[in-house]
Amino acid sequence: MPLAAEPVEALEEGGNQQQLLLATKGGPALEGLVVGSYCHDVLIRGGRVVGETLGGAAAFVSNVLDAASPREEEEQEAAPFVVVSKVGRDFAYASAPAPARRPPLLCASPTTSFHAQFSEAAASAHAPDRELRRVRACDPIYPADLPDRRFAYGLAVGVAGEVLPETLERMIRLCRAVLVDAQALIRAFDADGAVCHVSLEDTPYARLLPRVAFLKASSEEAPYVGVETARRRCCVIVTEGRDGCRLFWDGGEARVAPFPAVQVDPTGAGDSFLAGFAAGLLWGLPATDAALLGNFFGAAAVSQVGVPTFHPKMLQTCDYIVKS
């Protein structure tokens, strides 16, 4: 049966999810399922295009899972997970590491594309520092696009509404534990493509929450998630930019401190956080320590433009978090 969330104390005592997610510790690596499309990101500052990069949570998530997941010695090349993503024939990053390792499904519609407009003003830790506009949208990901087999864990990481409610439901059926990025559930787009949010409670996803293990939202998204209601159904993680993150469960909460970073591009911080968190759980860490690994990868993401490269020295810190 799919999982309901356990409080962090329960996770630390080896509750349901931990046993399921973490059965990998010391044993064979477990296969994961990542669902969400790669996209094109255009970064704009002061009216000028300052970067064009591979985007989509699936790209950032794959990058972190490949760097941080536990796996057998002889499998150092790629961590065991499948990505279900859709792009058009115009996709410009087929040979970038993440899509090359886990190629997307090709569609007749164009690749999803976002314009990210960054404000010049120094944003506070929680204030939005970018306005996102979806300028093209690829096809949704349907339940039938998912492989017909079981997975140890799933990550629902859509960016443009591509993870349909029925697709999330199928993920929940196929995976022992599902982690969800709220941006996959509550994003709406106005006539101009500008990203806005709807209340999670008003979406068809709301009824699935009790079967989700962890729901991650940014501070900007948290009011639409309704943390007080959601924490009774699953463990909610609210990321707070340079302030780190907070975990909320039914009956308790915890704050997890950030890592220092010089931010050059905030894109992908939330995605990298979620993947780092998932990797932490796979290593057998309690949720609060897994969130520390999430903070580490979130900080690493903001320090580079686009999908970050991890140097061996950075991964030593990751090792230290995992093994100490």
Ligand SMILES: Nc1ncnc2c1ncn2[C@@H]1O[C@H](COP(=O)(O)OP(=O)(O)O)[C@@H](O)[C@H]1O
């Ligand atoms: N300036 C920063 N310095 C250090 N860590 C950061 C910074 N910005 C983001 N992070 C890390 O990345 C995580 C996600 O960032 P956040 O901005 O909250 O999400 P999103 O990218 O979804 O808006 C944070 O919880 C934090 O761990």
Ligand SMILES: O=P([O-])([O-])O[C@@H]1[C@@H](O)[C@H](O)[C@@H](O)[C@H](O)[C@@H]1O
């Ligand atoms: O920055 P973040 O919130 O973690 O995630 C981002 C999405 O919000 C955005 O829609 C997408 O274009 C980026 O590539 C990235 O996936």
